[in-house]
Amino acid sequence: MKLHHIFLALGIASGLIACSSDSSSEATEEVTVNTQGQSPGNAGVPDDRPLDNDRLNLVGLIKIEPNSSDADFSRAVFGRLDTALTVSAMEQFYYPDSDDCAFSLSAGSPEISGPQFVVLDQFPAKISAGETIILSSDAGTYATLERKIDESGPSYETNVRLSGSAPGGLFADIPGDEFPAFTNIRLGDVPELQVITPADGQSITANTRFTWIANDVPESVFELYMAGATGVGDEVILVSCAIVDDGSFSFPENVRRAIGENYSEHWSSFLRVVYRKTQSDNAIVFVANSVKSQ
Numbered sequence: 001m002k003l004h005h006i007f008l009a010l011g012i013a014s015g016l017i018a019c020s021s022d023s024s025s026e027a028t029e030e031v032t033v034n035t036q037g038q039s040p041g042n043a044g045v046p047d048d049r050p051l052d053n054d055r056l057n058l059v060g061l062i063k064i065e066p067n068s069s070d071a072d073f074s075r076a077v078f079g080r081l082d083t084a085l086t087v088s089a090m091e092q093f094y095y096p097d098s099d100d101c102a103f104s105l106s107a108g109s110p111e112i113s114g115p116q117f118v119v120l121d122q123f124p125a126k127i128s129a130g131e132t133i134i135l136s137s138d139a140g141t142y143a144t145l146e147r148k149i150d151e152s153g154p155s156y157e158t159n160v161r162l163s164g165s166a167p168g169g170l171f172a173d174i175p176g177d178e179f180p181a182f183t184n185i186r187l188g189d190v191p192e193l194q195v196i197t198p199a200d201g202q203s204i205t206a207n208t209r210f211t212w213i214a215n216d217v218p219e220s221v222f223e224l225y226m227a228g229a230t231g232v233g234d235e236v237i238l239v240s241c242a243i244v245d246d247g248s249f250s251f252p253e254n255v256r257r258a259i260g261e262n263y264s265e266h267w268s269s270f271l272r273v274v275y276r277k278t279q280s281d282n283a284i285v286f287v288a289n290s291v292k293s294q
Helices: 005-013 087-094 253-259
Strands: 033-034 055-068 071-088 100-107 132-137 138-150 155-156 170-175 181-186 196-197 209-212 220-229 235-244 247-251 263-279 283-292
Touching: 055 087, 055 170, 055 263, 071 087, 071 138, 087 263, 087 283, 100 170, 100 253, 132 247, 170 283, 181 263, 181 283, 220 253
Parallel strands: 055 283
Antiparallel strands: 033 181, 055 071, 071 155, 100 235, 132 138, 132 170, 138 155, 170 181, 196 209, 209 247, 220 235, 220 263, 263 283
16 A cells, blocks of 8 residues: 555544645745754745755644534644655655555445544654644634544544634644644645536446546645445445546546446545645645535
């Protein structure tokens, strides 16, 4: 399984998932960064300025996830990689330049109500970024992500559903710990996702051609999650795809074979995610805002 699908874990909630989107034409935002052991105020590099090709071994992801028509969740995780990677390599994990799918087969009905076969515990060497992550706008605090620690390490999430859709002009603040502090990280605003095919009520098959109104910028990703019975005994397949947001997609041959001709859908979810990134020294943060299909 590609590392990209480990990182997609942040888009996975116990209910249906979500994504985010952003325009590359936005003005440069002021971002400041504190790295432990360095003086305050080192500048991070926002999404619309060129990033250098330094190798990075600290990565963070903050993601807003639509969970239903009237509530969102937000989650975050930070990790240390065993092998340092370039910025361009990191970008491919979040918004690849070609369509990318993974699937998992299991016996019996999975005890989940949404896309969860890639779990947060698989994020490489999770580390702390402070006690709370704050998302806010000019209207005030939108969400507080509190640190939770288990045997796999720390992660962050909101304790309650967030009321309504995320407001425009959101910023993230990271207080810093093992992962350095970042402030004023701008999240992108997301255009709505209008799926054309399959139409409402139309079942997905291995040969379904997905079409939607594109958001054709490199940082925008169409994410597809689905689960169902293959018709082979009690076998269940879970599928996740990160798709270039160009308006059209069909399953690759290996996924079509795994889904089979007798697939019976349990659930599916379509999301649009737009990413922004900020880098300082050997650390990079991706922030993702997302919407579900209408």
